[in-house]
Amino acid sequence: MAQKPSIPKGTRDFSPNEVAKRQYIISTIKNHFEKFGFQPIETPSFENSDTLMGKYGEEGDRLIFKILNSGDFLSKASEENLQNKDSKKITSQISEKALRYDLTVPFARYVVQHQNEIDFPFKRYQIQPVWRADNPQKGRFREFYQCDADVVGSKSLWQEVELIQLYDAVFTDLNVEGVTIKINNRKILSGIAEVIGASDKLIDFTVALDKLDKIGEDGVKSEMIAKGISEEAIEKVQPVFNFTGTLADKIKQLSEMLQTSVEGMKGVEELNFICNAIDSIGLKSAKLNLDVTLARGLNYYTGAIFEVAAPETVKLGSIGGGGRYDDLTGIFGLKNVSGVGISFGLDRIYLVLEELNAFPETVSAVSKVIFLNFGDKEVLYVLPTIQKLRNAGIKTELYPDNTKMGKQFQFADKKGIQFAVIVGESEMENKQFALKNLANGEQTLVTEHELIENLKQFSF
Amino acid sequence: MAQKPSIPKGTRDFSPNEVAKRQYIISTIKNHFEKFGFQPIETPSFENSDTLMGKYGEEGDRLIFKILNSGDFLSKASEENLQNKDSKKITSQISEKALRYDLTVPFARYVVQHQNEIDFPFKRYQIQPVWRADNPQKGRFREFYQCDADVVGSKSLWQEVELIQLYDAVFTDLNVEGVTIKINNRKILSGIAEVIGASDKLIDFTVALDKLDKIGEDGVKSEMIAKGISEEAIEKVQPVFNFTGTLADKIKQLSEMLQTSVEGMKGVEELNFICNAIDSIGLKSAKLNLDVTLARGLNYYTGAIFEVAAPETVKLGSIGGGGRYDDLTGIFGLKNVSGVGISFGLDRIYLVLEELNAFPETVSAVSKVIFLNFGDKEVLYVLPTIQKLRNAGIKTELYPDNTKMGKQFQFADKKGIQFAVIVGESEMENKQFALKNLANGEQTLVTEHELIENLKQFSF
Numbered sequence: 001m002a003q004k005p006s007i008p009k010g011t012r013d014f015s016p017n018e019v020a021k022r023q024y025i026i027s028t029i030k031n032h033f034e035k036f037g038f039q040p041i042e043t044p045s046f047e048n049s050d051t052l053m054g055k056y057g058e059e060g061d062r063l064i065f066k067i068l069n070s071g072d073f074l075s076k077a078s079e080e081n082l083q084n085k086d087s088k089k090i091t092s093q094i095s096e097k098a099l100r101y102d103l104t105v106p107f108a109r110y111v112v113q114h115q116n117e118i119d120f121p122f123k124r125y126q127i128q129p130v131w132r133a134d135n136p137q138k139g140r141f142r143e144f145y146q147c148d149a150d151v152v153g154s155k156s157l158w159q160e161v162e163l164i165q166l167y168d169a170v171f172t173d174l175n176v177e178g179v180t181i182k183i184n185n186r187k188i189l190s191g192i193a194e195v196i197g198a199s200d201k202l203i204d205f206t207v208a209l210d211k212l213d214k215i216g217e218d219g220v221k222s223e224m225i226a227k228g229i230s231e232e233a234i235e236k237v238q239p240v241f242n243f244t245g246t247l248a249d250k251i252k253q254l255s256e257m258l259q260t261s262v263e264g265m266k267g268v269e270e271l272n273f274i275c276n277a278i279d280s281i282g283l284k285s286a287k288l289n290l291d292v293t294l295a296r297g298l299n300y301y302t303g304a305i306f307e308v309a310a311p312e313t314v315k316l317g318s319i320g321g322g323g324r325y326d327d328l329t330g331i332f333g334l335k336n337v338s339g340v341g342i343s344f345g346l347d348r349i350y351l352v353l354e355e356l357n358a359f360p361e362t363v364s365a366v367s368k369v370i371f372l373n374f375g376d377k378e379v380l381y382v383l384p385t386i387q388k389l390r391n392a393g394i395k396t397e398l399y400p401d402n403t404k405m406g407k408q409f410q411f412a413d414k415k416g417i418q419f420a421v422i423v424g425e426s427e428m429e430n431k432q433f434a435l436k437n438l439a440n441g442e443q444t445l446v447t448e449h450e451l452i453e454n455l456k457q458f459s460f
Numbered sequence: 461m462a463q464k465p466s467i468p469k470g471t472r473d474f475s476p477n478e479v480a481k482r483q484y485i486i487s488t489i490k491n492h493f494e495k496f497g498f499q500p501i502e503t504p505s506f507e508n509s510d511t512l513m514g515k516y517g518e519e520g521d522r523l524i525f526k527i528l529n530s531g532d533f534l535s536k537a538s539e540e541n542l543q544n545k546d547s548k549k550i551t552s553q554i555s556e557k558a559l560r561y562d563l564t565v566p567f568a569r570y571v572v573q574h575q576n577e578i579d580f581p582f583k584r585y586q587i588q589p590v591w592r593a594d595n596p597q598k599g600r601f602r603e604f605y606q607c608d609a610d611v612v613g614s615k616s617l618w619q620e621v622e623l624i625q626l627y628d629a630v631f632t633d634l635n636v637e638g639v640t641i642k643i644n645n646r647k648i649l650s651g652i653a654e655v656i657g658a659s660d661k662l663i664d665f666t667v668a669l670d671k672l673d674k675i676g677e678d679g680v681k682s683e684m685i686a687k688g689i690s691e692e693a694i695e696k697v698q699p700v701f702n703f704t705g706t707l708a709d710k711i712k713q714l715s716e717m718l719q720t721s722v723e724g725m726k727g728v729e730e731l732n733f734i735c736n737a738i739d740s741i742g743l744k745s746a747k748l749n750l751d752v753t754l755a756r757g758l759n760y761y762t763g764a765i766f767e768v769a770a771p772e773t774v775k776l777g778s779i780g781g782g783g784r785y786d787d788l789t790g791i792f793g794l795k796n797v798s799g800v801g802i803s804f805g806l807d808r809i810y811l812v813l814e815e816l817n818a819f820p821e822t823v824s825a826v827s828k829v830i831f832l833n834f835g836d837k838e839v840l841y842v843l844p845t846i847q848k849l850r851n852a853g854i855k856t857e858l859y860p861d862n863t864k865m866g867k868q869f870q871f872a873d874k875k876g877i878q879f880a881v882i883v884g885e886s887e888m889e890n891k892q893f894a895l896k897n898l899a900n901g902e903q904t905l906v907t908e909h910e911l912i913e914n915l916k917q918f919s920f
Contacts, residue, residue: 046603070522074547114473380737
C-alpha cells in the first residue's frame, strides 16, 4: 500500500489530548448521572434490523448503517431483484443486522426484553457511540457519542424537576455557567392548536412556530395562513409571538389563553408544577425559561420538552435535549410505560468548553514526570523509585533508550511533560535525584522521599 | 411486533451490575496504563475495507463484518457477478467499510497516518470494542472489548521489563494474585529450529511444540517426525520437552543448547536481560516463567512473546498476551518502526474475578440512599437535602411516586439500596430525618448534618 492510509468520511481519530478532554466531559456527566441514582446499561453496537427499521421514519431507515451477512450472502437473494438491481428490496435479503442509530430504541428494546429483571421505575443511563449515514458536515459525524439518562415506569413530574437539576449540576460542574434550559410541553402546543381551531394542523402549526427566531412574527403568520389557519384564529394566541416577562408571567398568560382547552390547561398545570419546584429549590448556574416555540420531534414527546442552549456568548445552539414520552416501549409490545429523559450532546459540549477555555489544566493524558536514560545500570537503579511514584498515583515514564540527553529533553518538552529526573553516576553515589522543572528550567537535588513528596503536590 | 425482541447472536446486553463490574476492571487497567505513561487514543469503529482486508489471513478476512454501502448500492455492481451470485466478488463492489477486527491494525494505520504529529517512542493505550463474525460459543463473542498498550519507535528491552511490571501491577490491584506471566522469544524458537536443521519448518515445529501440554512429549515428537524432522535432530533439543528448574536454570540450558545459532543466542541474551531486571526489582504478586512452547501468532512477533495465565485455582487459561513485533507499520508503508505491546482479556478477567469472588463490595451502580415519597410537600422539603448529599458525592435517589410505603420499601430492598430516609409531617416539624438501615432494619432520627455525615462514612 503506497498510499497514506485514511479513515472513512464522517469518522474521527482521537489523539491522546482529545481523548483526555472527551473523557473529562463523559466522566463528569457519568458522575452526576450516578449521583442522581441513574444506573448504567450497555447494549450491542448492532441490533437485528427489524429492531431498528421503521422506528425513525423513512429518512431514518435510509441513514441506518446495515451490516452485510457473512458467508455466501447472495445465495438467498431473489434472482429477480438482483437482475433488476433493486437495492431497496435486496437489502433485507442480504443484511440482517444494523448499527445502532440512537440509544433510545435499543433502550426500549432492552426494557421490553428484560422487563422481568427490572425494578420499575427504572433509572438508566447509557453513554455509547451511535452511527448515522448522514452527509458529514461541520459538527455532524457518522460516528458520535450519545449520553442519555431516562426514567421509565413512572409519570411523576418530580422526575422532570430532577432532570432540570441534573442539567444544572452537570453544566455547573463543567464550568459552563449561564446555560438556558428551555422548557415547553406538548400539551400546551396541542392546546394552542385547539384554541385556534387547528388541532388537525398541529404539525404544520408547530413547524411554523418553530421558525419564529429565524423568520420573525410576520413570516410565521404568513406560513400559518398559507397552511390554512385563519387570521382570526391566529389573533387568539397573539401573546405567543411576543412572549416576554418572567416564567410566572408567561404561565399566567398561557393559562388565560388556553382556558377553553382541557389538554392545554393540563400542560399549563404540569409546567406550573415543574417551574414552581425549581423556583423553590433554585438552580446553581443555569436559567430555566419557557419557550412555547420549542417542539423537538413532536411526534415523540407527549409532555415536557427540554432543550439546553449554550451560554449566549457562545454561538453553538443546542447542547442537550429531551422530554416526556408516554409510550416508548409500545413499539415492542409493552404498553403503558411512561418515560422521560434527557441527552447531552458530547461534541457540541466539547466545542463550548474549547471556546470558553473551560477545560481544567489538569485534564491531560501526559505523564507528570520522565526519568531520563543514562544507561542500563542507572535504569535498574531508578526502576524501584519509578514504581514508588506510580504507587503514589503519579504518571511516570522512563525514556526507553540511552540516547543523547538533548534528544531526551527535546522529547519531554515536545510532549509537554512537566518534570524530568536525572540520575547519573554522581547522583547514584550520593543517593540523590536531580529533579528538573521543564517549565522554568529550575533543577534541584532531592532525596527519594523528597522527590515523591514534591511530585505528589503537582500530581492530579 | 408481537414477538419479544431479541439481540443478534454473539452480542450481549449488560445490566447495571455487569456494567459496574466491567467498568471497575477497565478503569483499573486504564489507571495503570496512565501511571506507566501510556496515552489513550481512539479510532473509528469502522475503517475503510482496504485498511483491514488482507491483514488477518484468509480466515480473518471472512470474519470481518462488512458494512453495506448506503443508497443504491447495487448500481455499481457487476451484472455478471450478480447473475452468478458470486458473493465473494460482489462484496467489495457493494461494501467499502468494515468493522474493526482488532485494535492493532487500526493502531498501525493511526501511527502511519499521524506520524508527523507523534513524538516517538509513542506509548499508546486503547480500550474499545472489536467485532468478529466468529461462531459464538462459551466465552467467545461477536462483540468484545480489547484493552491494549503498545510502545512503538524504540527497540529498548526496558519496555518488555516495564510491560511485565504493568501486568503485575494490574492483576495485583485487581486482587488476582498468583498469575503466571509466561515469556518466550521468537528468536529462541528460530534458534531451536535452526539447531535441529528445521529452519524452513519453523511453523510446523512451533505448532507441534505448542501442543506439548495437550498431547505430551511423545505426541509432539511423532508430529514433528511426520512433518519431516529427523529423530536425531529432535534429540538435540531434548531439554525443551522437559523444561524444569528456575528461570536461571532454564536460560542456562537454552544457552548451551543454542550455542551454534546466532539468532538463538540473541534470543537468550534478550530473555536474560529481561529476566535479570525483573529478578532484581521483583514483582508484587505475579510469577514470571519461561515457556519455550509459547508461540502466539508467530508470524507476527519477532522478539519477546508474552502470555498471562490465570491463577492455577481458576481453570480459565490465558487472560492476556502480547509481544514484540519489528514491523507493524510496514503494512502501511512506514518501515523500521519496532513495537512491543500487551493486551488484557476483559471477558476472561471478568470470569476470573467472579470465580475468585474478587470484585470489591463497593463496585455497584446502585444508589446508596433512597428518599421515600410522602407527597409533594414532603418532597419539596427534602429536595435541598438530597442535593447536599449528591454534592457530598453520595448516590441519592428519590422515589418518584407517592405510593404505599410497603411498595416503596420493597423497591428499595429489591434494588439493594442500603439506606432509606423517611420524612413525614412530624419529621418536618422537628427538622429531623428518619434514617433506616435496610440491611438490619435499624432506624434513627438524625439532623440533616448528621444524615450527611453518617452517609458519607458508608459512601464510596
